Amino acid sequence: MQEDPDMLEEYDFSQGIRGNMQKDIVKEQILWLLTPIVAEFFPDHDSVNKALRLLTEIIKDQKRTSNKSLKLTSEPRT
Numbered sequence: 001m002q003e004d005p006d007m008l009e010e011y012d013f014s015q016g017i018r019g020n021m022q023k024d025i026v027k028e029q030i031l032w033l034l035t036p037i038v039a040e041f042f043p044d045h046d047s048v049n050k051a052l053r054l055l056t057e058i059i060k061d062q063k064r065t066s067n068k069s070l071k072l073t074s075e076p077r078t
Contacts, residue, residue: 034042042048 034048042051
């Protein structure tokens with residue numbers, strides 16, 4: 001086994017489970033590939049997530065507005 005200069009002798013991983021935390025991380029993430037043209041506008045994953053969260057709020061607002069206008073303008077049929 002290769003020696004890691006950052007690992008101290010007192011570190012004991014004998015009871016550790018390799019990749020145990022990775023399972024949780026992978027469950028919470030989805031990987032999407034952006035086209036180069038789109039990627040130019042987003043320097044990192046945080047900027048992509050922020051833009052998508054803002055977009056979802058706009059979509060929600062549009063749905064609420066259109067539902068309200070339908071209720072206000074609809075007249076009972078006679």
